[in-house]
Amino acid sequence: MARKSLGFTQLEWTCPRCATRNPGVEKVCLGCGAPQPEDVKFEQPLEQELITGGEAQKIAAQKPDIHCGFCGTRNPADAETCRQCGADLKEGTQRKTGEVVGAFSTAPVENVACPACGSLNPAAARYCRSCGAPLSKTPPPAPAAAPPKARSRTGLMVAVAVVIVAVIGCLLAISGVFNRTSEVVGTVESAVWQTRLVVEALQPVERADWRENLPSAAQVLSCEYRYAFTSDEPQPVATEVCGTPYTVDQGTGFGEVVQDCVYQVYAEYCRYSILDWSEADVLTLSGSDRNPVFPQPQLGSDQRIGSQQAVYQIIFRADGETYTYETGDLSLFQQAQLGSRWILDVNSRGKVVRIQAER
Numbered sequence: 001m002a003r004k005s006l007g008f009t010q011l012e013w014t015c016p017r018c019a020t021r022n023p024g025v026e027k028v029c030l031g032c033g034a035p036q037p038e039d040v041k042f043e044q045p046l047e048q049e050l051i052t053g054g055e056a057q058k059i060a061a062q063k064p065d066i067h068c069g070f071c072g073t074r075n076p077a078d079a080e081t082c083r084q085c086g087a088d089l090k091e092g093t094q095r096k097t098g099e100v101v102g103a104f105s106t107a108p109v110e111n112v113a114c115p116a117c118g119s120l121n122p123a124a125a126r127y128c129r130s131c132g133a134p135l136s137k138t139p140p141p142a143p144a145a146a147p148p149k150a151r152s153r154t155g156l157m158v159a160v161a162v163v164i165v166a167v168i169g170c171l172l173a174i175s176g177v178f179n180r181t182s183e184v185v186g187t188v189e190s191a192v193w194q195t196r197l198v199v200e201a202l203q204p205v206e207r208a209d210w211r212e213n214l215p216s217a218a219q220v221l222s223c224e225y226r227y228a229f230t231s232d233e234p235q236p237v238a239t240e241v242c243g244t245p246y247t248v249d250q251g252t253g254f255g256e257v258v259q260d261c262v263y264q265v266y267a268e269y270c271r272y273s274i275l276d277w278s279e280a281d282v283l284t285l286s287g288s289d290r291n292p293v294f295p296q297p298q299l300g301s302d303q304r305i306g307s308q309q310a311v312y313q314i315i316f317r318a319d320g321e322t323y324t325y326e327t328g329d330l331s332l333f334q335q336a337q338l339g340s341r342w343i344l345d346v347n348s349r350g351k352v353v354r355i356q357a358e359r
């Protein structure tokens with residue numbers, strides 16, 4: 001999956017000492033002046049705004065901030081000494097980056113109730129307009145729908161499995177009944193053979209394939225663009241399909257807003273004509289003797305013999321009934337002389353499944 005950058009957004013952090021929500025760029029608390037501790041994470045503000053263009057380029061160029069190894073104060077990446085205590089920042093620690101802060105959305109946000117006096121304030125407000133108390137962020141509602149859905153799907157799969165097992169059981173029981181055979185003694189009443197031969201000719205045939213797979217001799221008839229495959233990387237002829245945008249912590253007070261995208265690639269699918277060996281004629285012969293022969297066609301210069309096939313039928317008379325046995329076994333067919341006696345295995349549908357000469 002390709003990660004696509006949409007821009008940047010300013011994050012915020014909550015002061016652990018006075019609960020003031022501070023804009024991401026502020027390195028010390030606007031409420032009490034305490035520096036942001038290293039373990040206080042950046043969060044998504046309720047009201048989010050996408051930063052693009054030149055300003056976004058400046059933000060993209062910033063390296064993660066450095067926390068002073070001596071007093072913990074957050075300093076810009078390019079500072080050499082701590083602006084709070086003057087310590088050398090080579091001893092400091094860079095803020096961690098890359099953590100997903102949350103889904104990015106610029107949808108309007110409802111007013112927030114002050115925890116101290118209950119009056120409603122705009123979501124972006126940091127202090128209550130009525131009483132001045134800091135407005136901490138209310139946690140977003142937990143996504144509750146996903147787990148039960150997964151569980152019900154498992155239940156459905158179990159139900160499907162039970163049904164499949166039951167159906168297989170029934171089929172086995174039924175095939176057991178049909179596989180039962182009974183023996184009958186029959187006399188050969190007649191026999192017929194049929195042979196079949198395909199004549200192939202080198203002639204134009206129509207086929208279809210992706211353009212890149214076309215044989216060099218193909219004559220293209222028509223092409224159309226069709227969905228071919230899904231790629232993780234951008235492709236020249238593709239439809240981009242992207243997921244919900246989300247914000248990734250940059251360690252600078254800003255987050256990069258990104259989107260994971262895949263690319264549905266389209267390619268030319270063509271009908272084409274090409275000279276190839278294909279069926280031109282089918283010849284058959286039949287007879288009621290024991291010496292089957294295949295048709296002997298006169299072949300043209302662009303013709304050849306394709307598949308050949310022989311089918312033998314032996315017709316028996318047993319207990320006033322007629323049974324037909326079909327086989328491709330020539331020696332068995334030649335043994336079945338008129339009037340000879342055979343043991344026939346007949347299944348429940350009256351079909352002869354096996355024959356054996358009576359001794």
Ligand SMILES: [Zn+2]
Binds near residue numbers: 017018
């Ligand atoms: Zn504070």
Ligand SMILES: [Zn+2]
Binds near residue numbers: 069071083
């Ligand atoms: Zn310091």
Ligand SMILES: [Zn+2]
Binds near residue numbers: 114115128131132133
């Ligand atoms: Zn208030």
